[in-house]
């Protein structure tokens with residue numbers, strides 16, 4: 001099992017697949033993220049591939065403050081991803097709710113809904129920053145971390161459910 | 171998920187997705203391969219902005235207004251600023267007006283290039299997608315040079331603009347525009363002469379002149395149906411009354427028409443920017459605007475890349491607006507969408523939706539349920555796109571066959587501009 005985990009972690013470091021979700025952004029960060037896929041920045045050249053299905057993805061790139069409408073979707077996508085999974089909150093409003101904080105149908109940052117691993121502030125973030133964030137995430141991804149991560153994911157999911165119940169009551 | 175009639179199939183599409191931009195959902199009813207009914211659901215990105223605007227001061231709202239949309243942020247802030255300037259009775263300096271026009275046209279360039287890329291991607295022409303987005307970087311470089319930010323430029327302020335354009339900037343911009351002009355002329359040639367592309371785009375997402383009027387289409391969608399609706403011309407704002415603007419129209423009324431309109435508009439934008447840089451009046455860039463806006467109401471219109479953008483501002487005389495209403499152009503174009511989709515083939519749905527350049531984003535899985543034998547298939551946006559590409563390839567239209575040679579001396583020019 002140890003070797004298997006190690007292998008997974010090693011493999012992920014080489015070629016992480018990412019999925020992008022707009023949880024209620026202004027599009028600014030989204031187009032900057034898409035920019036990082038196109039010729040000038042081209043993250044594919046370092047093995048990072050964007051993928052449409054959460055089941056195949058290792059990293060969830062999430063932009064925007066979470067709106068009430070997208071909240072369930074976001075949780076659904078996160079739950080569909082296979083562990084170990086990582087979340088990068090891209091943009092100030094993904095980190096804290098930013099300028100939309102306090103709006104009547106905005107929950108706040110991504111971390112109000114799902115656990116976040118890397119916070120990337122900026123309004124809008126630059127494609128270079130997106131690449132740097134992925135790089136930082138991968139380099140902190142050693143084998144112990146993977147193990148811990150899988151555990152904490154589970155714990156977070158549990159606490160999330162209780163959160164959900166709470167908000168449902170509201 | 172079946173309808174009463176035996177061979178009808180219902181496909182829910184969306185709402186989420188990772189592709190581009192915002193989420194929206196579609197429920198398509200099919201009869202064979204034809205779409206007979208389309209129901210459109212939007213509002214996933216509703217953040218309650220208008221309410222939020224009512225609790226912030228006019229100055230704070232400037233930043234909020236820009237973040238309505240990251241793609242056409244400048245047009246929103248121009249509409250907002252000019253409404254308030256008018257309410258306060260402030261005439262902003264001519265130089266500021268010219269700078270607003272320059273940024274607005276740069277924004278149009280980047281938005282249309284973005285659209286060109288997305289549309290090309292939807293029909294499976296990824297080479298053009300990459301080319302368009304690469305060229306878009308040049309525009310973003312210019313915007314970053316002039317405004318300090320690539321997205322949400324923050325150049326407008328109440329009473330004028332915050333940054334000036336000096337001769338050096340103007341010189342640099344003109345150099346980049348030359349390269350861009352070559353590239354875009356090339357895309358125009360492609361859209362007018364390439365038979366595969368024309369066959370793929372013609373007669374898709376039809377919206378004729380009368381329907382466009384009926385559904386209140388705006389922007390390139392209306393202009394592609396032969397309606398010369400362009401706020402820059404019919405109600406000139408900023409410096410558009412002094413700058414020569416040619417309204418581009420086309421009578422195809424389909425996706426091909428919209429492509430041609432947008433590509434030609436890019437060339438037009440370049441010539442507007444050149445004109446503005448050459449005729450930039452000297453003087454101040456900022457006028458003083460009082461903190462409190464006199465009571466009253468104002469409607470202000472601008473021409474966003476996607477069409478007519480309307481802002482309504484109601485002030486009660488304090489430093490906080492009483493009500494702000496924003497009618498973004500995509501909102502007007504959604505109404506015709508149902509009409510465009512009905513009667514078209516399933517394979518044409520992605521490009522028909524993309525062609526109005528909506529602020530949507532949906533790739534979620536959609537379930538394809540065949541009511542005859544209960545067989546169901548899972549579709550997501552990507553799957554539908556692939557289906558669409560394959561469908562057309564089977565009918566002899568292979569977009570991927572189109573070769574784009576590197577435009578002549580592109581690299582050379584690029585290097586020169588970088589020096």
Ligand code: SF4
Nearest residue numbers: 026028091092093123
């Ligand atoms: S951080 Fe700023 S640019 Fe990014 S999505 Fe939020 S408001 Fe838009």
